Amino acid sequence: MKTIIGLLKKYFWEGQKLNEKHKEQMKELPEDAPWIKKILVKHKRSVGILIPFLFVEILWWCQAIKHDYFSLFVEGDVYPRYVLSITMVFGAAVAGMTSEGGGAVAFPVMTLALKIRPAIARDFSLMIQSVGMTAAAFTIFWMKIKLEKNSLLFCSTGAVIGMIFGLEVVDSALTPPQKKLGFVCIWFSFAFSLFLLNRQHKRKTYDNIQNMNGWKVLVLLITGFLGGIFSSIAGSGVDICSFSILCLLFRVSEKVATPTSVILMAINTCVGFYWRQMMTFSGVEDESWSYMKVCIPIVVIFAPLGSIISSHFHRQVLAGLIYVLDTVALVTAFVVIPITLELGLMSGMLLAGGFVVFYCLSIAGQKLLPPQELTDKKDLEGPKGELNTGCDSV
Secondary structure, three states, X not given: OHHHHHHHHHHHOOOXXXXXXXXXXXXXXXXXXXXXXXXXXXXXXXXXXXXXXXXXXXXXXXXXXXXXXXXXXXXXXXXXXXHHHHHHHHHHHHHHHOOOOOHHHHHHHHHHHOOOOHHHHHHHHHHHHHHHHHHHHHHHHHHOEOOOHHHHHHHHHHHHHHHHHHHHHHHHHOOHHHHHHHHHHHHHHHHHHHHHHOOXXXXXXXXXXXXXXXXXXXXXHHHHHHHHHHHHHHOOOHHHHHHHHHHHHOOEOHHHXXXXXXXXXXXXXXXXXXXXXXXOOOOOOHHHHHHHHHHHHHHHHHHHHHHHHHOOOOHHHHXXXXXHHHHHHHHHHHHHOOOOHHHHHHHHHHHHHHHHHHHHHHHHHHHOOOHHHHHHHHHHEOOOOOEOOOOOOO
């Protein structure tokens, strides 16, 4: 029993990575501090969830009562819209807990299971994440959870350009089946590469990018640009791109890369939503507005809640969630979508090419380790070059 409790604490209650300023506030809080200060410091987590929740819920209920949003829940072309509301309970929690935004759940569910056009699913993903991910981002900032600030700055810059380029050029060049399969194949490749990387015992990770320089800035800009293009097609992508580069190449811990990717996706979806509605000729799909209206009260609570829960998880648990999500999405896509020769070849090339790219990133990340870290790793190796089995896998 003690062993089971110990494992649960290790993997599901490891503790949050908070910045030093918040740690000092917790230690220096005097016993006679005003009650409001005690609440803001000691119950920072609850307050961080409550603020965006109350703000958005009050506005939504005012609009819902005036414009009768309630009837939208039971309407729908194929399925009643409340089906998507239920889906987004899980989708919003995943968005807050992992590097994969709510769109990573909403897009495959809408296009594969609910038979909704990819354009509607993409617009909905951008729109709903601009609410849910922004609420989660507020909670992360409020809790002062550690972030990789270089990624926030440079990936966001590249993502804005990529999002606009994707919406104006790339999106119209792809067919709906290509969009669906491309999305799941590329991110399954990433999940498999991350799985292989995490099989290394005692893998060294950092809380930020080490020895930041010009070429690393360029890598982050390109990563953001590519992620912006993916987001313009499927509603999410820059979060997973950033997460993959941080974890595989720069060896940043999943516990830091995950909240960083949430902030990035919050910024990117707001940009995409604005550009899609205000700067394109057609604007957002009408049906996407209806889906958004029935999901806002859901995501505004479950996305921040997910970000808080995941901040306590061991990084291996966060990685495990990604393995499961991407595998389920890939299998579902191959079951639901009629695979032609062209789509089969495209999927195979994306899976193989994606795996090669991500695997090369992980190898490059190993070579970028400081000399001291490489020396420490050799000290742990046994006579056959394998790590001693007495070391726990982290």
